[in-house]
Amino acid sequence: MNPLENFRMAFESLWGNKLRSFLALLGIVIGVFAVTAMISLGQMATAGITQDLEAIAGRSIFVQPNFNEGQDFSTAPIREEDILALQTLPAAVIPQLFTSAQYEARPGTRRSIQLQGTPGDLPRLDPTNKLAKGRYFSEAEARGGLAVAVLSDRAARDLFPGREAVGQVARLFYPNGARLELTVVGVLQPPGGLFGGLGAAATVYVPNELIWNTSPTARKGQYDFVVLSLKKGADARQVTRQAQRIFESRYGKGKYQIASTESFQDTLRSITLILQALLGAIAGLSLLVGGIGIMNIMLVSVTERTREIGLRKALGATSSQIRQQFLIEAVVLTLVGGLLGVVLAAGLLLVITATVPFFKVFILNPATVLLALAVSALVGLFFGVWPAARAAALDPIEALRYE
Amino acid sequence: MAPDNRPVVQMRGVTKIYRSGSGSRTVEVRALAGVDLSIYPGEYVALMGPSGSGKSTLMHIIGLLDTPTEGEYWLGGEPVRGLSEAQLARIRNQRVGFVFQAFFLLPRLTALHNVALPLVYRGLPAAERLKRARAALEAVGLGDRLDHLPSELSGGQKQRVAIARALVQEPDLLLADEPTGNLDSRSSDEILGLFDALHRQGKTIVMVTHEPDVGARAQRIVRLRDGRVAEGGMV
Ligand SMILES: Nc1ncnc2c1ncn2[C@@H]1O[C@H](COP(=O)(O)OP(=O)(O)O)[C@@H](O)[C@H]1O
Numbered sequence: 001m002n003p004l005e006n007f008r009m010a011f012e013s014l015w016g017n018k019l020r021s022f023l024a025l026l027g028i029v030i031g032v033f034a035v036t037a038m039i040s041l042g043q044m045a046t047a048g049i050t051q052d053l054e055a056i057a058g059r060s061i062f063v064q065p066n067f068n069e070g071q072d073f074s075t076a077p078i079r080e081e082d083i084l085a086l087q088t089l090p091a092a093v094i095p096q097l098f099t100s101a102q103y104e105a106r107p108g109t110r111r112s113i114q115l116q117g118t119p120g121d122l123p124r125l126d127p128t129n130k131l132a133k134g135r136y137f138s139e140a141e142a143r144g145g146l147a148v149a150v151l152s153d154r155a156a157r158d159l160f161p162g163r164e165a166v167g168q169v170a171r172l173f174y175p176n177g178a179r180l181e182l183t184v185v186g187v188l189q190p191p192g193g194l195f196g197g198l199g200a201a202a203t204v205y206v207p208n209e210l211i212w213n214t215s216p217t218a219r220k221g222q223y224d225f226v227v228l229s230l231k232k233g234a235d236a237r238q239v240t241r242q243a244q245r246i247f248e249s250r251y252g253k254g255k256y257q258i259a260s261t262e263s264f265q266d267t268l269r270s271i272t273l274i275l276q277a278l279l280g281a282i283a284g285l286s287l288l289v290g291g292i293g294i295m296n297i298m299l300v301s302v303t304e305r306t307r308e309i310g311l312r313k314a315l316g317a318t319s320s321q322i323r324q325q326f327l328i329e330a331v332v333l334t335l336v337g338g339l340l341g342v343v344l345a346a347g348l349l350l351v352i353t354a355t356v357p358f359f360k361v362f363i364l365n366p367a368t369v370l371l372a373l374a375v376s377a378l379v380g381l382f383f384g385v386w387p388a389a390r391a392a393a394l395d396p397i398e399a400l401r402y403e
Numbered sequence: 404m405a406p407d408n409r410p411v412v413q414m415r416g417v418t419k420i421y422r423s424g425s426g427s428r429t430v431e432v433r434a435l436a437g438v439d440l441s442i443y444p445g446e447y448v449a450l451m452g453p454s455g456s457g458k459s460t461l462m463h464i465i466g467l468l469d470t471p472t473e474g475e476y477w478l479g480g481e482p483v484r485g486l487s488e489a490q491l492a493r494i495r496n497q498r499v500g501f502v503f504q505a506f507f508l509l510p511r512l513t514a515l516h517n518v519a520l521p522l523v524y525r526g527l528p529a530a531e532r533l534k535r536a537r538a539a540l541e542a543v544g545l546g547d548r549l550d551h552l553p554s555e556l557s558g559g560q561k562q563r564v565a566i567a568r569a570l571v572q573e574p575d576l577l578l579a580d581e582p583t584g585n586l587d588s589r590s591s592d593e594i595l596g597l598f599d600a601l602h603r604q605g606k607t608i609v610m611v612t613h614e615p616d617v618g619a620r621a622q623r624i625v626r627l628r629d630g631r632v633a634e635g636g637m638v
């Protein structure tokens with residue numbers, strides 16, 4: 001008797017018991033559905049996070065004084081000579097200043113806003129900054145410390161609600177009351193993706209030189225923060241190590257925090273991995289429960305079909321042919337369940353990609369499908385062994401006598 | 404009719420002891436107690452005797468569904484002792500056709516597929532199996548019921564499907580255990596007529612029955628009493 005014959009026979013017998021077969025394989029359907037959906041969702045999440053991170057931060061390295069050491073900001077600044085040293089690396093070096101300022105939302109009410117010093121022509125240095133309107137102040141304007149500003153999308157809406165910001169004058173105040181009047185030359189695009197909501201800070205970008213000249217706390221030639229925007233083909237890990245070496249040789253270990261966006265991605269990836277492992281465990285549990293369900297239904301089936309088994313033996317079936325028949329029936333049952341589970345998972349993934357903006361691409365690897373089906377077949381094989389052995393061991397006479 | 408060739412069935416001192424229970428509570432039932440029996444090709448033998456006398460047990464041993472506890476049995480001249488489970492299954496498939504009182508048709512298979520079932524275990528291609536099954540059903544007069552399920556057939560028709568299933572094997576030996584036990588008298592007559600016809604075609608038939616008028620149609624009656632052949636063993 002060939003295996004194909006066995007499969008046909010298994011299908012016939014399962015089809016004859018549609019409702020019960022379906023109920024029996026519900027556990028398998030859920031288990032395989034969970035496995036498939038979780039693996040693919042994990043892959044889709046990783047893809048989404050990676051894309052979003054690259055959109056807002058590109059491939060960058062961030063250098064800033066390490067606050068964990070309990071030091072004062074001003075005791076560990078980044079100096080002009082550090083910037084010169086960093087410029088030997090394959091990256092655009094963008095030294096920046098951070099300070100806070102206030103603006104008059106209504107007469108008498110002042111609100112905080114972030115003031116950020118940058119070099120001129122930032123979008124060219126770091127392409128993740130995209131202009132929505134106007135222009136970015138030039139390198140010459142930046143060097144001259146002119147009172148010009150580019151606003152983040154949020155800052156434009158806060159400072160000039162319902163009005164065109166470009167061309168306006170923004171009035172800001174330092175905490176000590178000193179006034180700053182800035183001509184707005186451009187507005188940036190809001191960041192997209194998952195980080196669109198989180199990263200939508202109200203920020204006013206001005207030349208570093210201007211902050212040095214006007215802020216009561218900033219000191220000329222000292223920066224708070226440096227972004228290294230990696231050139232194409234540069235290796236993030238290697239450049240990170242080189243930057244670390246520059247700062248360690250000058251100031252010792254642990255004074256500066258130097259991390260790349262890729263290390264953030266690594267963190268996100270490991271979180272995703274833990275999540276997947278957890279969900280995989282849940283899926284495994286439901287497969288175990290599903291498998292026991294299959295075993296149960298197969299044992300019931302063997303008992304119910306005692307006479308059939310006896311008859312088949314009387315007609316010349318060997319014990320191993322009977323065993324094969326019931327094993328294949330269990331495998332067909334779980335494979336059908338696995339197939340249903342994969343189809344359900346694919347449906348869910350399609351709905352998610354269509355409705356949740358974060359999940360941009362539908363990912364269902366053939367390897368995942370193959371794994372899901374292999375797992376369901378193995379579950380059938382494993383949990384079918386005992387019922388099949390019981391069927392094979394039946395004494396034909398006892399079986400024929402069985403009422 | 405004088406037997407002029409080698410017996411299909413030859414038994415010497417065949418004993419079957421059933422043990423049930425365990426330890427000191429073991430109960431032994433001596434279903435057969437030294438049966439000597441020969442059956443020759445083309446014979447139509449009725450196996451008779453009171454209930455519990457061992458008729459079914461003897462038939463199961465003849466058909467290799469069971470093995471003797473003691474004694475020797477040759478089927479078609481070859482000793483049965485020492486054959487493996489798989490060998491016994493193969494011989495059952497190729498040389499023995501069973502007909503049971505309770506028909507034993509698979510309820511989800513059509514008449515045609517029920518009849519083709521033994522050939523599945525012979526490894527024949529599907530087309531060939533169905534061709535032979537159709538011919539067997541036509542031979543028992545059910546050429547117009549090929550695609551009927553057992554539930555759509557009368558008792559007599561079911562038993563004819565079962566007989567076709569035995570015939571499709573082209574066995575050396577047709578074994579029937581009270582084949583008319585579940586049938587009304589008209590269907591019984593039909594089935595017995597069919598066996599008469601098969602006998603005329605030269606088939607070797609062993610039929611278990613406890614009805615004298617059924618036994619009367621056979622060529623020879625073997626009477627069992629308490630697990631022994633009381634009459635007609637003809638060794
Ligand atoms: N599997 C078994 N276990 C124990 N006793 C059995 C078994 N099969 C048959 N017997 C006993 O063997 C005897 C013969 O049974 P059986 O061959 O079925 O008789 P018959 O068919 O003539 O009515 C009976 O006493 C029966 O109870």
Ligand SMILES: [Mg+2]
Nearest residue numbers: 458459460580
């Ligand atoms: Mg009986």
